[in-house]
Amino acid sequence: MNREPLMPDEDVLSAYLDGECTDAERAWVDEQLATSEETRAVLAEVAEARDAVRALPLRDAPPEFWARLLAADPQPVPADAPSVPAPVDLAEARRRRSPGRWLAAAAGVAAAAVIAAVILVPQPQTVTPPVGAFTDAHAVRSSLQDDAVSSLAPLAVAAGFRR
Amino acid sequence: MTDGVPTWEEVARDHGRFMYTVAYRLAGNDEDAQDLVQEALIRVRRGLERYEPGSLQGWLARIVTNVFLDEVRRRRRRPTAALPDDPERVLPPSPGADEVSTQLSDDIQAALAALPEEFRVPVVLCDVADQSYEQIAASLGIPVGTVRSRLHRGRRMLRTMLSEGAA
Numbered sequence: 165m166n167r168e169p170l171m172p173d174e175d176v177l178s179a180y181l182d183g184e185c186t187d188a189e190r191a192w193v194d195e196q197l198a199t200s201e202e203t204r205a206v207l208a209e210v211a212e213a214r215d216a217v218r219a220l221p222l223r224d225a226p227p228e229f230w231a232r233l234l235a236a237d238p239q240p241v242p243a244d245a246p247s248v249p250a251p252v253d254l255a256e257a258r259r260r261r262s263p264g265r266w267l268a269a270a271a272g273v274a275a276a277a278v279i280a281a282v283i284l285v286p287q288p289q290t291v292t293p294p295v296g297a298f299t300d301a302h303a304v305r306s307s308l309q310d311d312a313v314s315s316l317a318p319l320a321v322a323a324g325f326r327r
Numbered sequence: 328m329t330d331g332v333p334t335w336e337e338v339a340r341d342h343g344r345f346m347y348t349v350a351y352r353l354a355g356n357d358e359d360a361q362d363l364v365q366e367a368l369i370r371v372r373r374g375l376e377r378y379e380p381g382s383l384q385g386w387l388a389r390i391v392t393n394v395f396l397d398e399v400r401r402r403r404r405r406p407t408a409a410l411p412d413d414p415e416r417v418l419p420p421s422p423g424a425d426e427v428s429t430q431l432s433d434d435i436q437a438a439l440a441a442l443p444e445e446f447r448v449p450v451v452l453c454d455v456a457d458q459s460y461e462q463i464a465a466s467l468g469i470p471v472g473t474v475r476s477r478l479h480r481g482r483r484m485l486r487t488m489l490s491e492g493a494a
Contacts, residue, residue, distance in 0.1 A: 174479065175476045175478070175480070176475075178475065178478050178479035178482060179460070179479075182453065182478075184459070209483065209486045210483060210486065213486040214454055216489065217352075217435060217454040217455065218455075220352070221432060222345070223347055223351040223360070224347070225343075225361060225364070226361075229347075229361050233339075233368070
């Protein structure tokens, strides 16, 4: 019994571009491209969008970002530190990161900029500041100070780290 | 690095820019991208002990994506904060006659940011983070066929927005 071949969904064209389709799908697309102007047009459009995104440059964080990340004072982690911080409002948290707060830490940030440059730019010598202590201290302090971002931390660790 | 497992410092130094790029393409602005990377690095630090050597960038992209999706869900529960795909957050690019390349990147970024999150995430993971469909499906907890469909639709929407913007 002769039967018309099932036409794959149009999304096979993206899979074709990405090398993610089956051999049968690839053969079907090749056949369509040889005979169908519409298929060629759609493929060209999808390829244009794909190439445009792939051509986007790497994005650099503002220079002060890495310095700020390392600027927190390392503090001992309290034994009774809460493991699940209470949810907070991000807008409020951002207000707390207002210029006034950063002005007070300006000297520390400037010093940390030097540290960040040493750490983030490849160096012939290995520099290992106590970043772990910084981040632990940040996580705990943030949870105690209602930092919105850190409040999310415990929610997805298990989902994110296990394949 | 011990037994193929990088230190936190090595991750930040060698892959911080990659993480920031993925975060920025997902979030659409620097402020949110900084929050995402900061949180992602905290999770990286916590998870390094359990990291099994493999595709480090895939693992990092997955963590950044999880942080982003958590934040999107959180903001949906608190509608007073703008969502990353809120059209008002997609600012028109600043015109600059001598910055054609930057202008083009801005146009693409604006179109990307205007995509609904369900389409933007697969596009970013595939075309920015260079993840396979299988990896994207695992990250998002959806079937590979859904990844394929959303990716294709996202690209078609992007193409439409870019052509309309150029018109």
